[in-house]
Amino acid sequence: xxxxxxxxxxxxxxxxxxxxxxxxxxxxxxxxxxxxxxxxxxxxxxxxxxxxxxxxxxxxxxxxxxxxxxxxxxxxxxxxxxxxxxxxxxxxxxxxxxxxxxxxxxxxxxxxxxxxxxxxxxxxxxxxxxxxxxxxxxxxxxxxxxxxxxxxxxxxxxxxxxxxxxxxxxxxxxxxxxxxxxxxxxxxxxxxxxxxxxxxxxxxxxxxxxxxxxxxxxxxxxxxxxxxxxxxxxxxxxxxxxxxxxxxxxxxxxxxxxxxxxxxxxxxxxxxxxxxxxxxxxxxxxxxxxxxxxxxxxxxxxxxxxxxxxxxxxxxxxxxxxxxxxxxxxxxxxxxxxxxxxxxxxxxxxxxxxxxxxxxxxxxxxxxxxxxxxxxxxxxxxxxxxxxxxxxxxxxxxxxxxxxxxxxxxxxxxxxxxxxxxxxxxxxxxxxxxxxxxxxxxx
Numbered sequence: 046x047x048x049x050x051x052x053x054x055x056x057x058x059x060x061x062x063x064x065x066x067x068x069x070x071x072x073x074x075x076x077x078x079x080x081x082x083x084x085x086x087x088x089x090x091x092x093x094x095x096x097x098x099x100x101x102x103x104x105x106x107x108x109x110x111x112x113x114x115x116x117x118x119x120x121x122x123x124x125x126x127x128x129x130x131x132x133x134x135x136x137x138x139x140x141x142x143x144x145x146x147x148x149x150x151x152x153x154x155x156x157x158x159x160x161x162x163x164x165x166x167x168x169x170x171x172x173x174x175x176x177x178x179x180x181x182x183x184x185x186x187x188x189x190x191x192x193x194x195x196x197x198x199x200x201x202x203x204x205x206x207x208x209x210x211x212x213x214x215x216x217x218x219x220x221x222x223x224x225x226x227x228x229x230x231x232x233x234x235x236x237x238x239x240x241x242x243x244x245x246x247x248x249x250x251x252x253x254x255x256x257x258x259x260x261x262x263x264x265x266x267x268x269x270x271x272x273x274x275x276x277x278x279x280x281x282x283x284x285x286x287x288x289x290x291x292x293x294x295x296x297x298x299x300x301x302x303x304x305x306x307x308x309x310x311x312x313x314x315x316x317x318x319x320x321x322x323x324x325x326x327x328x329x330x331x332x333x334x335x336x337x338x339x340x341x342x343x344x345x346x347x348x349x350x351x352x353x354x355x356x357x358x359x360x361x362x363x364x365x366x367x368x369x370x371x372x373x374x375x376x377x378x379x380x381x382x383x384x385x386x387x388x389x390x391x392x393x394x395x396x397x398x399x400x401x402x403x404x405x406x407x408x409x410x411x412x413x414x415x416x417x418x419x420x421x422x423x424x425x426x427x428x429x430x431x432x433x434x435x436x437x438x439x440x441x442x443x444x445x446x447x448x449x450x451x452x453x454x455x456x457x458x459x460x461x462x463x464x465x466x467x468x469x470x471x472x473x474x475x476x477x478x479x480x481x482x483x484x485x486x487x488x
Contacts (some may be wrong), residue, residue: 066196067112067191068190070188070203070391074094080170085195088139089110090190092116093113098233100125105131106257106258110212110299112138112190113346118175122150124151133219138163138168141192153474207465212300216304218297222254241483246270249289251468253274253293256325264456268457278307293320294311300369311333316434319459324439334376335409338369341425345366350441351422352418352428353419354417364448374390376414376429380407383415393424395419398419403415404416415431429439451474
């Protein structure tokens with residue numbers, strides 16, 4: 046046991062646990078203790094800055110191929126409610142925490158997080174100085190790592206890490222997408238204390254399941270959609286044959302450039318049916334329009350990322366989970382007369398925030414595309430709207446599982462787009478953020 050691990054567990058009532066080792070491909074290692082299933086896994090190490098919602102993070106399919114570090118110091122305090130699970134089984138490779146609560150306390154809790162991890166087969170380590178690990182990732186960037194409770198020899202595990210497959214170029218969507226179409230309408234009964242009943246069905250939506258979170262489907266249902274999910278590589282012809290009012294492109298894991306089949310179908314659907322994309326879906330629409338995708342140094346993951354809505358001038362506090370993003374300038378040249386007189390692209394899109402302008406480019410495939418949202422932390426693109434075909438997308442997660450509800454209006458916007466409202470994004474987001482919550486109805 047290292048002195049750092051001893052210090053982290055000092056003063057706790059936890060019994061001695063089996064050792065575990067986390068090794069990064071650049072040689073950095075962290076020792077700790079097993080707190081999940083036994084085993085050995087390899088993936089890209091990343092971090093999430095959410096203060097709560099650990100179960101939703103762990104079961105988010107977008108984490109396929111990754112070893113997730115949670116920055117909040119104690120995890121598992123309120124246990125596990127299985128209605129909050131976002132996918133039938135966790136897709137992440139492993140979990141890293143500072144301290145895992147052994148005795149949770151919450152009226153909805155059904156079991157402890159450690160029990161859930163063991164049952165789900167998730168390899169996890171606690172007793173790690175997560176502050177040091179996160180600082181290292183921020184400086185060195187996301188990289189391959191190995192997490193083992195079986196091999197705690199540093200030299201041996203590092204050799205395995207260096208031989209492991211990289212995340213870039215791997216199609217992880219195929220590992221989490223459904224194999225057949227499914228009808229969705231179930232809303233968890235345990236959410237009824239806080240969330241209102243679903244609105245009457247108004248529109249039919251076909252959702253590409255690239256690793257979709259259950260909370261996203263539930264938000265579509267609550268807004269009045271009849272939802273059918275289809276596998277990630279379903280042809281556009283098959284989707285259009287269902288005669289949907291709209292098509293949704295879901296979140297999902299890994300490298301967008303490895304998911305060329307979904308992007309190709311999105312390209313065929315644009316202009317034929319209203320489209321809405323979230324996260325990977327945003328990247329699929331960007332690729333369909335010919336955009337270049339870049340890998341971020343350490344990604345955006347957490348429930349507290351500020352995003353400027355260039356259309357409303359409001360800042361949205363958002364939940365995010367992605368390691369890649371489109372390059373706005375690669376969508377086409379700026380249209381100066383629709384971009385505040387500016388004709389030259391800038392790498393840091395916060396320049397548009399300072400100007401108070403939502404710029405428009407001329408895309409050679411689909412006409413005008415407008416930048417609608419910008420990340421205030423690093424100036425990367427967070428949303429766009431196609432002005433000449435009915436489609437829009439955002440890079441972040443508006444479903445608030447976990448996270449704030451500032452961006453709920455995007456589901457309302459999709460409903461308005463399907464209804465034919467050309468001004469569908471003109472919504473008072475301060476009011477819409479409370480939509481569907483029982484306490485809001487009772488005010």
